[in-house]
Amino acid sequence: MGEKEPREYDREYTTPLKHRARRRIGYTHNRGTVTRFVVQLEYHVDGGWLEVVRFDHDPKSDHAHDVTEDGVHMDVYRDGKKLRSEEVFPPMAASEALTFAEEHLNQHAERYINRFETWHEIKHR
Structure with missing residues (x-):
């Protein structure tokens, strides 16, 4: 993986997407x-x-x-390193932010994949 491997979570899911991309979700909860x-x-x-x-x-x-204090941020990576962090929504409860992040990727994954492929000069076969 990139610069830091996340700690383990109570629940983890990986969903394949188009080409060689996937969405990975992990979360830990306490009493719901x-x-x-x-x-x-x-x-x-x-x-x-x-x-x-x-x-x-x-x-x-x-x-x-x-996310409860800083708002929801999206970290953008290029060449295996964090390029920048963008605030995408004001502070909210963690469960709401988790849902928001999942929905955001569902809507915008293709755009982020295309940008990543352009940055890394990846051609489709």
């Missing part, structure tokens, strides 16, 4: 309340998965955002 999550679009390059974009919430981590 989401306490931390990652929603990440990944692309398979040279035998490994690279981050394309990532939404995360983990108040106890130095590497993640706290």
